[in-house]
Amino acid sequence: MDSPSAPSETVFGLPPSIRPGVSLLGGTPPPERSDAARNRERILAAARVVIARDGIEYLTMDLLATEAGVGKGTIFRRFGSRTGVFRSLLDEAERDFQIRMMAGPPPLGPGADPIERLVAFGRARIEVLTTQGDLLRESEAPPEARYGVPARQVTEVHVMSLLRQAHVDGDLPVLAFNLISMLEAILILPPGAVRGITVPRLADGWEELVRRLVA
Amino acid sequence: MDSPSAPSETVFGLPPSIRPGVSLLGGTPPPERSDAARNRERILAAARVVIARDGIEYLTMDLLATEAGVGKGTIFRRFGSRTGVFRSLLDEAERDFQIRMMAGPPPLGPGADPIERLVAFGRARIEVLTTQGDLLRESEAPPEARYGVPARQVTEVHVMSLLRQAHVDGDLPVLAFNLISMLEAILILPPGAVRGITVPRLADGWEELVRRLVA
Numbered sequence: 001m002d003s004p005s006a007p008s009e010t011v012f013g014l015p016p017s018i019r020p021g022v023s024l025l026g027g028t029p030p031p032e033r034s035d036a037a038r039n040r041e042r043i044l045a046a047a048r049v050v051i052a053r054d055g056i057e058y059l060t061m062d063l064l065a066t067e068a069g070v071g072k073g074t075i076f077r078r079f080g081s082r083t084g085v086f087r088s089l090l091d092e093a094e095r096d097f098q099i100r101m102m103a104g105p106p107p108l109g110p111g112a113d114p115i116e117r118l119v120a121f122g123r124a125r126i127e128v129l130t131t132q133g134d135l136l137r138e139s140e141a142p143p144e145a146r147y148g149v150p151a152r153q154v155t156e157v158h159v160m161s162l163l164r165q166a167h168v169d170g171d172l173p174v175l176a177f178n179l180i181s182m183l184e185a186i187l188i189l190p191p192g193a194v195r196g197i198t199v200p201r202l203a204d205g206w207e208e209l210v211r212r213l214v215a
Numbered sequence: 216m217d218s219p220s221a222p223s224e225t226v227f228g229l230p231p232s233i234r235p236g237v238s239l240l241g242g243t244p245p246p247e248r249s250d251a252a253r254n255r256e257r258i259l260a261a262a263r264v265v266i267a268r269d270g271i272e273y274l275t276m277d278l279l280a281t282e283a284g285v286g287k288g289t290i291f292r293r294f295g296s297r298t299g300v301f302r303s304l305l306d307e308a309e310r311d312f313q314i315r316m317m318a319g320p321p322p323l324g325p326g327a328d329p330i331e332r333l334v335a336f337g338r339a340r341i342e343v344l345t346t347q348g349d350l351l352r353e354s355e356a357p358p359e360a361r362y363g364v365p366a367r368q369v370t371e372v373h374v375m376s377l378l379r380q381a382h383v384d385g386d387l388p389v390l391a392f393n394l395i396s397m398l399e400a401i402l403i404l405p406p407g408a409v410r411g412i413t414v415p416r417l418a419d420g421w422e423e424l425v426r427r428l429v430a
Contacts (some may be wrong), residue, residue: 048269170427174420177412181400188403189396197392205389212385213427 043068086139099130114165122206129186249421253262329380337421379406
């Protein structure tokens with residue numbers, strides 16, 4: 001996958017410890033040789049196909065090996081376990097989202113009005129968190145690994161920056177914290193499981209709330 | 216403890232399955248004889264004293280038996296385990312909150328302007344959720360037991376009803392869902408652990424957000 005190069009860490013004045021591309025679960029991925037990287041991406045691509053086609057609960061190591069056309073030993077060596085595959089998928093989804101948010105096309109990326117960016121941010125984030133929630137539930141991650149992770153800080157700083165650009169006043173760190181908490185509830189409560197609150201309704205609800213907040 | 220009798224289930228038109236006083240962790244407490252009830256309340260009162268004085272992590276069964284003036288066997292028979300004590304404390308805190316919210320003095324209880332009730336609701340809820348978060352963390356409850364439990368529905372319906380009374384329009388079930396998710400983040404992220412966001416700041420942030428939403 002060709003992604004645009006990561007933006008410089010000065011985009012939001014983030015300290016290096018929470019720079020873009022930070023792992024959802026903390027830590028830095030080790031460097032890898034290019035054939036290992038190709039293998040890794042091939043396995044992850046196959047995992048994404050199986051999840052989209054069959055559902056995450058059907059992703060076994062046997063099926064993944066068949067779909068990726070590699071031996072099961074290769075997957076275990078690369079990812080350690082089924083949970084290891086999920087963590088890598090989480091990290092890739094997070095990195096991809098952060099790059100779109102900071103350097104992708106508007107309205108999610110730079111160039112649009114800050115309110116339109118905030119609306120687009122929530123809508124896109126709800127989609128990503130829905131997938132991530134499935135991965136986290138399936139890998140039985142503890143709640144602290146779902147909430148309050150380094151990736152959360154990146155999105156909080158982003159939201160705070162947009163609110164400031166839109167000349168919203170008040171305690172912006174708390175407002176940003178609250179807005180991200182609202183979105184991240186999806187990491188724990190699967191949408192649809194909650195009295196028919198679907199992903200599109202949540203996305204529209206986000207837009208409604210943001211426009212009211214800044215009116 | 217003398218609590219006012221629970222309000223009738225027609226107060227908010229709640230179906231019986233989510234009527235006031237519902238257990239935070241589901242299920243209905245078994246009936247008990249009055250001496251057993253006294254013993255139970257004595258043990259829970261001692262537990263609240265130890266938690267307030269020493270911190271929850273110091274609450275051992277030995278210390279609890281000494282403080283309550285009962286044998287350790289009595290506590291095990293009544294609560295099963297240390298986690299059982301925490302669950303009972305959670306249930307009592309939840310029931311007590313629901314009674315204050317539905318039948319206590321204004322502005323949390325009936326009689327005040329709906330916006331003032333909503334502000335008071337969030338402020339009081341933040342205090343309760345802070346205590347409950349400690350109990351849930353210490354009893355290692357899974358995230359699903361922290362979020363999306365029956366008690367959540369009672370608060371969502373309450374918030375929805377206040378928003379309707381305040382003539383807020385839009386998708387009120389989603390707005391109420393989002394507002395409760397925001398508050399319930401405290402069940403997972405201990406306030407203060409998050410970049411200096413303290414309980415009073417969260418409470419002020421709630422008020423700011425509510426007044427902006429309904430302006």
